[in-house]
Amino acid sequence: MIGHKLLKLWSSGRSRWRLHEGITRCGKACYSSCNPKVCIVGSGPAGFYTAQHIIKARQDVEVDIYERLPVPFGLVRFGVAPDHPEVKNVINTFTQTAKHSRCSFYGNVNVGKDVSIDELQQAYHAVVLSYGAEGNRSIGVPGEGLAGVYSAKDFVGWYNGLPNCRELSPDLSCETAVILGQGNVALDVARILLSPIDSLKKTDITQPALEALAQSQVRRVLIVGRRGPMQIACTIKELREMVNLPGTRPEMVATDFEGVAEALKDVPRPRKRLTELMLKTALEKPGEKEQERRNKASRIWGFRFFRSPIEVLADPNHNKIAGIRLAVNKLEGSGEGAQAVLTGEEEDVPCGLVVSSIGYKSLSIDPSVPFDSRKAIVPNIMGRVQQAAGLYCSGWLKTGPTGVIATTMNNSFDTARSLMEDMDSGTLDLSAAKPGSQSISALLEKRGVKPVTFSDWEKIDNVEMMRGEASGKPREKLLKVEEMLQDFSVNAGH
């Protein structure tokens, strides 16, 4: 079969296969300037999966990925919890894409400031926006700006080494912390707050965060949601991690679970398993061993349902928070579409730390790009930005800020397919050659911007891993952009 023969050709000599790549679909031998050039803004999972799919689909497309930070990988590096290293394995896939001959990475380039979308569109046949959601939804209540109130985005950024969260210095000297929101990010925050320090020591959590958590007085974390147990947004893996977290015990309100067991009959499997685990944890009398474990536990966690924040209460003497006032809700309707309705009742919960985990939010990158500020996404149909030829989007910017890496992967492959369709059908005009990175690099140089290449990142990567070795961590992340921009070639081998 032809396939096998070509395969043997490939495995016997890679360079012979490479020659084939120079021949375009139109059959004529081509100079690289004829090749379609695509630019991707953002180097997180969306950017990389879109690039991967495009490169695989057409042998002539060149893809350039631009990233604002000197380091790639977006939320895989800055969002995934330090104690979830397996989730970060996807970096290996992204690394292979970045090192492909038709892919280039340009870090330290702020699209919207160092170069405009318009300039990118002039240099490339297509531009894909995959820059995710760097903002967060605000709670919208008085007292939200008080010391002691943080967005989960910033809190996670702090323990994961996001440069602009370096100086967060959250005050962990209180006993009770309240997390608003019950998604996986909320559970990550709860778990990091209550994990035994020894299990965090061997992760890539930042050193300042590790030290702060080692001194933390937080012993009780309440994870608060507007609706009920059947609407909780987290997934079972994260719930199981809380249930099994050493040194902790669960504390729930039994009445919150009235009617839940009965409602489970016709519910799809994922929701059913999740709810059953919650019911078991909240209501079932534990066996002897588990009871003993709970008695010895010094840290407490629990869900609180049917509560919406109405005000963050200030400690009059210390200009920081003293507690949070919550409105009591009841549910109208059931299932995913159930609505929380105020009952008029209120409840004050004393606490010294509030982490608001109610959603990330995308921001507009450039006034020339259509942006739906209500949904906080770029309006699109199957990844094609509406009313903007040659502009595409993928990832959270396309669908809103929910979804795990697998979701983003499918989403990005969809956008790549739309782009490929447009190239094949002629909707995207490929007849004129485009300069691609040649012109953008010239522009950046004129503006004093020095892009970080992927091999520069590999040097940073090595430095971080070497620094981590000393303390038994997979890496010790560099925390400042200036540090990342250092020339490491001198220091290689230290």
Next chain:
Amino acid sequence: MATSAAVRSSMGLTLRLSRVIPDCSTCSLYRLRSCVNSAANLQRTGSADSFRTINRHLQTSIGLYHSEEGSSNAEDPEDVVNVVYIDRSGQRIPVKAKVGDNVLYLAHKHGIELEGACEASLACSTCHVYVNAAHFDKLPEPEEREDDMLDMAAMLQENSRLGCQIILTPELDGIELTLPKVTRNFYVDGHVPKPH
């Protein structure tokens, strides 16, 4: 057709060949301390679980290593497991595999577009496949961790499994694995995106 299959295979190989290397010191799993085979991690997890996974991993890497070399030699017929992958366009791709092969890495070896983002660590659902009815019941029950990850997969069905957890045995000869079509209408048809 044949050309695109070849492109797919070679791209698959280009992208996946490094994963077949059994040398731990070059493996990012080992570097990230997340390889269950490494001594460092054995101490960390300390559970009986890791032994089961170790055997699986050892089988996997050894199995692949051998079949890599063996593809041009005569194969022991007792060892051959015939597998059919059905890709997202509905195309049937028959593959001759060996007992002990891992369905995910076998797919990679043949350029089939089955992602394995977390590299078989039960931390994602990107290797989600549907198993044909005749063979589904022959598979050992999924462990709880696999079920947890399956719960996150799009278009979960009764016959869903994670490819990285399926190790080929002689009873699985003739197994058919279908890649889920995550359609263009994934978000347009009112489906609610999974929470993060």
